[in-house]
Amino acid sequence: MAKKEILDKLSIYIPQKKMEEKPVERLIRLGEKRDRSINYMVVEAIMEYFSKLEAQRDRFLVREHAIQTASGDGMCLQIA
Numbered sequence: 001m002a003k004k005e006i007l008d009k010l011s012i013y014i015p016q017k018k019m020e021e022k023p024v025e026r027l028i029r030l031g032e033k034r035d036r037s038i039n040y041m042v043v044e045a046i047m048e049y050f051s052k053l054e055a056q057r058d059r060f061l062v063r064e065h066a067i068q069t070a071s072g073d074g075m076c077l078q079i080a
Contacts, residue, residue, distance in 0.1 A: 012042065 014023055027038045034041075 010039075010042070 024038075027041050030036075031038050031041050036044075
């Protein structure tokens with residue numbers, strides 16, 4: 001299998017249903033208010049999304065570990 005090349009560009013497809021929410025226009029307005037490019041705003045949103053998902057995963061893993069530890073045998077898994 002050919003090795004994929006990592007590019008420094010990103011193109012985003014916006015589904016037609018989401019276009020009703022005017023995401024591009026909102027990005028333009030917000031970018032102007034914050035003196036940032038649309039690209040900067042999109043990358044920041046993606047990075048915040050990753051941080052949020054990783055924090056949720058970490059909280060889940062800590063909770064799962066605590067429950068397994070409390071059960072003594074490590075076989076009991078209860079999600080609170």
